[in-house]
Amino acid sequence: MPFCPKCGKEVSPEASYCASCGASLRVEKVRYDGLYVSGPQDVIPSDYGSCYHYLRFYEDGTVLAASVVLTEGPNQVIRWFDKSNPNISKGQYSIQGNTIRFSTTSPQGDVVDYAGQIINDRLKLHWRSRIIRRGFDSRGFEDYTFVKVS
Numbered sequence: 001m002p003f004c005p006k007c008g009k010e011v012s013p014e015a016s017y018c019a020s021c022g023a024s025l026r027v028e029k030v031r032y033d034g035l036y037v038s039g040p041q042d043v044i045p046s047d048y049g050s051c052y053h054y055l056r057f058y059e060d061g062t063v064l065a066a067s068v069v070l071t072e073g074p075n076q077v078i079r080w081f082d083k084s085n086p087n088i089s090k091g092q093y094s095i096q097g098n099t100i101r102f103s104t105t106s107p108q109g110d111v112v113d114y115a116g117q118i119i120n121d122r123l124k125l126h127w128r129s130r131i132i133r134r135g136f137d138s139r140g141f142e143d144y145t146f147v148k149v150s
């Protein structure tokens with residue numbers, strides 16, 4: 001028998017809601033046919049202007065993350081989202097119910113932990129950097145929207 005990811009009580013395999021706590025038992029998925037984008041975010045130092053945060057997910061459990069300070073759109077940005085790109089942050093994601101978790105490691109070795117909810121084509125993610133740099137927040141919240149890229 002499966003268990004509710006929220007309260008841990010046993011639930012029937014056919015149930016779409018937990019009878020104990022009401023949590024949705026539908027298993028959410030991320031999409032692989034484009035990018036999730038959040039932004040623009042203000043960057044410190046401010047001479048860099050604003051940047052967009054992008055995430056790309058793969059069926060094998062890989063997630064790639066990059067912050068893009070340019071005005072290029074998803075159709076240009078997706079070219080850099082390649083697992084063999086040495087300049088991109090990488091990690092492995094896991095999904096339980098509608099909760100997604102992953103940690104990405106940048107080429108410089110900086111680790112950022114993400115956790116949040118999948119709501120249709122959006123990701124509401126809290127993140128926490130394990131390295132604190134002056135002028136940068138070490139944690140935050142981002143709302144990602146899926147953009148299909150052909």
Ligand SMILES: [Zn+2]
Nearest residue numbers: 004007018021
């Ligand atoms: Zn429950």
